[in-house]
Amino acid sequence: MNETFDVVIVGAGTAGLAALREVTKRTQNFILINDGPWGTVCARVGCMPSKTLIEAANAFHHRGTFEEFGIRGAGSLTLDVAAALQRVRRLRDKFVASTLKTTEALGQRAISGRARLLGVGRVEVNGHELRARHIIIATGSSPVVPAPWRAFGKRVLTTDTLFEQETLPSRMAVIGLGPIGVEMAQALSRLGVDMVAFGEQPTIAGLRDIRVNAVATDLLKHEFPLFLGEKADLDTADGRMRVRTRVNETVVDSVLVSLGRRPNIDNLGLETLGVELNAQGLPPVDRHTMQIADIPVFMAGDINEHKPLLHEAADEGHIAGINATRAAPVRFTRRTPLSIVFSDPGIAAVGSRPSSLDVNKTLMGEMQFKHQGRAMAGQRNKGVLRLYAQPETGRLLGAEMCVPAAEHMAHLLALAIGRSLTVHEMLRMPFYHPVLEEGLRTALRGLSKQLPSCGESDLAGCEAFDAEALD
Ligand SMILES: Cc1cc2nc3c(=O)[nH]c(=O)nc-3n(C[C@H](O)[C@H](O)[C@H](O)COP(=O)(O)OP(=O)(O)OC[C@H]3O[C@@H](n4cnc5c(N)ncnc54)[C@H](O)[C@@H]3O)c2cc1C
Numbered sequence: 001m002n003e004t005f006d007v008v009i010v011g012a013g014t015a016g017l018a019a020l021r022e023v024t025k026r027t028q029n030f031i032l033i034n035d036g037p038w039g040t041v042c043a044r045v046g047c048m049p050s051k052t053l054i055e056a057a058n059a060f061h062h063r064g065t066f067e068e069f070g071i072r073g074a075g076s077l078t079l080d081v082a083a084a085l086q087r088v089r090r091l092r093d094k095f096v097a098s099t100l101k102t103t104e105a106l107g108q109r110a111i112s113g114r115a116r117l118l119g120v121g122r123v124e125v126n127g128h129e130l131r132a133r134h135i136i137i138a139t140g141s142s143p144v145v146p147a148p149w150r151a152f153g154k155r156v157l158t159t160d161t162l163f164e165q166e167t168l169p170s171r172m173a174v175i176g177l178g179p180i181g182v183e184m185a186q187a188l189s190r191l192g193v194d195m196v197a198f199g200e201q202p203t204i205a206g207l208r209d210i211r212v213n214a215v216a217t218d219l220l221k222h223e224f225p226l227f228l229g230e231k232a233d234l235d236t237a238d239g240r241m242r243v244r245t246r247v248n249e250t251v252v253d254s255v256l257v258s259l260g261r262r263p264n265i266d267n268l269g270l271e272t273l274g275v276e277l278n279a280q281g282l283p284p285v286d287r288h289t290m291q292i293a294d295i296p297v298f299m300a301g302d303i304n305e306h307k308p309l310l311h312e313a314a315d316e317g318h319i320a321g322i323n324a325t326r327a328a329p330v331r332f333t334r335r336t337p338l339s340i341v342f343s344d345p346g347i348a349a350v351g352s353r354p355s356s357l358d359v360n361k362t363l364m365g366e367m368q369f370k371h372q373g374r375a376m377a378g379q380r381n382k383g384v385l386r387l388y389a390q391p392e393t394g395r396l397l398g399a400e401m402c403v404p405a406a407e408h409m410a411h412l413l414a415l416a417i418g419r420s421l422t423v424h425e426m427l428r429m430p431f432y433h434p435v436l437e438e439g440l441r442t443a444l445r446g447l448s449k450q451l452p453s454c455g456e457s458d459l460a461g462c463e464a465f466d467a468e469a470l471d
């Protein structure tokens, strides 16, 4: 191929597909290159199969609430693990098929192969050199597995292999308690695996608020042993796999390694771009344009390590796709930070993180869900929600939580924070009764008490009854 393409997109994950959508609106002179299976990490081995497995685990786990509801016979319910895993793969295949529709229609403009950059405007794939006016790099990330651990073969699982299992081992360890470790350790435990989990940090699931972290870790510890604050390593004891920390050791059949993910940059040729690379081997990327330095190369999605989340990858592909087809890049305002971990209760963080706020200059509001009426009715009365606000203006800055319906609460708060709403403006919103959001209102009222009071004719000043049935 001697022609020069307007755009070459490297990587057909969520970021690459979002870029493709924008590029195809502006030019048909493009190439999309993908190494390995098509269908995106999200649909194949990420968000979707993990959430499908979690749903099965939670459905079975809820039998533990039946007796209290007066439903008898829960003790005789059994789980067909193989069938649950088959369902994960069946749905996974549908999810993957839905992502393939766009790329299958591309014909020769979609190339399977491992791309390597040869310089600005030059990409090599399958032994051929392609020329491009603009390049979008969206090669994603892969699970970190320490080299010595690979010697354990199939006994070491990652989320790349977990959903392919026909059945589950009896005893497992999860090592690494970021979002993936927490979600999978709880799900596997609820599916009947004898679980033990290890995290190097004192916090789990990316939480920064130590009060929320304390509640979240305590809730998980009721389900399986959790060892925090120590790095774990693997070795062998009498031919069996052993997980060791400085203070603990335990023998398991298998390990799910969730130590984090590293950008797919091996042999990608980033060094040929003529820009300085950081210690991780990554170039500087402007998160408002997705451009690398001032060269016609863009980098979107998990590869750039900004925020390895699906909606951020999609936004970054969108930005890169538009900017790779323009003479001068447009600067985009990024969205309010939002992350959700699909544990039960859910864990979420919105807006400014407590670690970035001056605690002496920030108001804190808190709600413990133990006494929240609607949560009690559904046997979901666990967890804590914490809100942060600016004292001078009463503006809501951020929130962290481990509460029932965290995913919905977090979206409501993201809207409020994105619109710069104040505590009193939020308290003017109607709160239906009885809903879990009344717990959010209690936390807002806690903040309101620390602010100058609103006028007598203002419904934001309507106070709590301090009664489980009414708040
Ligand atoms: C288990 C798990 C659960 C998750 N759950 C959630 C969740 O609930 N919510 C959420 O927001 N996020 C979640 N994520 C994160 C989310 O899946 C990612 O942020 C997102 O998929 C990243 O998309 P991407 O386009 O950057 O990369 P990918 O989808 O990984 O796409 C990159 C593509 O580039 C290809 N490639 C790599 N190198 C080359 C090369 N040299 N040449 C050509 N092609 C190449 C890869 O093979 C791949 O096909 C989860 C991730 C995992 C692993």
Ligand SMILES: NC(=O)c1ccc[n+]([C@@H]2O[C@H](COP(=O)([O-])OP(=O)(O)OC[C@H]3O[C@@H](n4cnc5c(N)ncnc54)[C@H](O)[C@@H]3O)[C@@H](O)[C@H]2O)c1
Pocket: 175, 176, 177, 178, 179, 180, 181, 183, 198, 199, 200, 201, 206, 230, 231, 232, 233, 258, 259, 260, 261, 307, 308, 309, 339, 340, 341, 342
């Ligand atoms: N619900 C979601 O949004 C969701 C779900 C899953 C994944 N993701 C995305 O995928 C990314 C990767 O997730 P992750 O959980 O694998 O990575 P992570 O980097 O968030 O967490 C990995 C954890 O493993 C710990 N660790 C590393 N080495 C260790 C050792 N030897 N012993 C014990 N602990 C060790 C680290 O300290 C860290 O806390 C996340 O950052 C997230 O953006 C999102």
